[in-house]
Amino acid sequence: MDDATTFVTIAGMAAVTYATRSGPLLFLAGRTLAPSAIRFLAHVPAAVLAALAAPALLRPQGQFDMSLDNAILWAGLAAFALALRTKGFFGPVALGMGLVAAVRFLSGA
Structure with missing residues (x-):
């Protein structure tokens, strides 16, 4: 080029x-937007995040995997549960990263 x-x-x-x-x-x-449009737009960031995260959680090696061996999925679910409980960002991200790192360290992957 x-x-x-x-x-x-x-x-x-x-x-x-x-x-x-x-x-x-x-x-x-x-x-001024209608209240229904404002409510709709309020959900866009969560929908975009879910659309980005779902393939990474469910297809970490390029194939659908919901087994117990999918550490990324289970770490993501734990992070999601913490996010629902705390409504925070840093804690769930740290938890998810820590869990994946721990599983990879302990499994030697």
């Missing part, structure tokens, strides 16, 4: 990213 193609590719990616992020802000500026 030559320099011109690289530049056009990066500039195009930047333009698309800018448009998708600034479009809603510009369109919704000064408008």
Whole structure:
């Protein structure tokens, strides 16, 4: 790939990213959203996080795995339970990482 193609590719990616992020802000500026839309939008971050986490938890080696050997799944479930209980972020992340690290250390993986 030559320099011109690289530049056009990066500039195009930047333009698309800018448009998708600034479009809603510009369109919704000064408008009041309906309460139902606000309730809907409040759930978007959790839905995005679940969409990102589910494949990592359920397919850690590229194949569906809900066995007892899937340490990432069980650490994720423990972290999720702690997150529900504490409504925190750092504690569940630390717990999940610690559990996966401990299982890998103890199993020699």
